[in-house]
Amino acid sequence: MVQKQGLRARSLRKARERKVSMAEKKEDAAQMPPAPAAPAPNEPKKKSKGRKILIVVLVVFALLVVAGIAGGGGSSEKEDEPFDPSTYQTIDYATVAKNPEDYKGQKLYFAGKVVQVLEQSDHETDLRVATSDNGYDDILYVTLDPDILGGNHIVENQYIGVYGRCTGQISYTSALGAKISIPGLEAVSIDESVKSPQEVQIEAMEALFDGVTWEKVDTSGYGSYEYEATVTNTTENNYSNVSLILGIYDANGTRIGESYATTNSWNAGESVKFDAYLDSNLKDSAASVKVEIQSFSIGSDYYSPDWQ
DSSP states (O other), X not given: OHHHHHHHHHHHXXXXXXXXXXXXXHHHHHHSOXXXXXXXXXXXXXXXXXXXXXXXXXXXXXXXXXXXXXHSGGGOHHHHSOOOGGGSEEOOHHHHHHOGGGGTTOEEEEEEEEEEEEEEETTEEEEEEEOSTTSSXXXXXXXXXXXXXXXXXXXXXXXXXXXXXXXXXXEEEOTTSOEEEEEEEEEEEEETTOOOHHHHHHHHHHHXXXXXXXXXXXXXXXXXXXXXXXXXXXXXOOEEEEEEEEEEEOTTSOEEEEEEEEEEEEOTTOEEEEEEEOOGGGTTTOOEEEEEEEEEEETTEEEOGGGO
């Protein structure tokens, strides 16, 4: 009995010793610093690959910048090129309208009457401009940045000159549903000092009579007077149905009456004798006359100051 108890006591002691030894080993392992992690074998390759991608991106960006500087300088004429009206061609509308795509990108100049204004936004205004002398036909579609107007606004019935680059053929649908195709122009500069064809032709006619001397002549020898003047048509126009008003003035410059002079035909280079009857009541006081253009025609086009 005593011997069994001794054996049991020794077994219990050895078991306690094993538990203590295992606990100490666990405590020692917990107190030890963690081992350094081994470097990932693929990490240097990732860095190297990312560096190569960055270099490629930078090279491509640099090439794009250089290409933009070398080839894009002429794309914004308003900013990069000084405006020179002498570099713009004046071409007959019919020639351009026949095939607008042949003139796409070319610098062109047209003058005409604004028949419609479409202010699309703060950065775009569209115009329909009639380039014919009658102010209705040969329509040009003009787009422009309002900034080039310097704060002004284009209005309908205004005559303007347009410098710009041809944009080829522009097509749109009219209010009646018809498809319309006309030449287009992107404006670079607008000349608002342009005169209408009426003004231009009337001024040309007035210039023919500047400095002309009108002579008071007794045509009958019995006191029946008229004013006479011979005038040469130095223009290139063949005029018809020319009608003049002669204001009659006394020596003090006071208008005391008027008379009329006409001719049915007056071709370029031709001299015509104009005569205007003078009222017998004015023959003594009449000292001078001044010519006013009443009307005339060039072909089928009619011109009159009343039509301006």
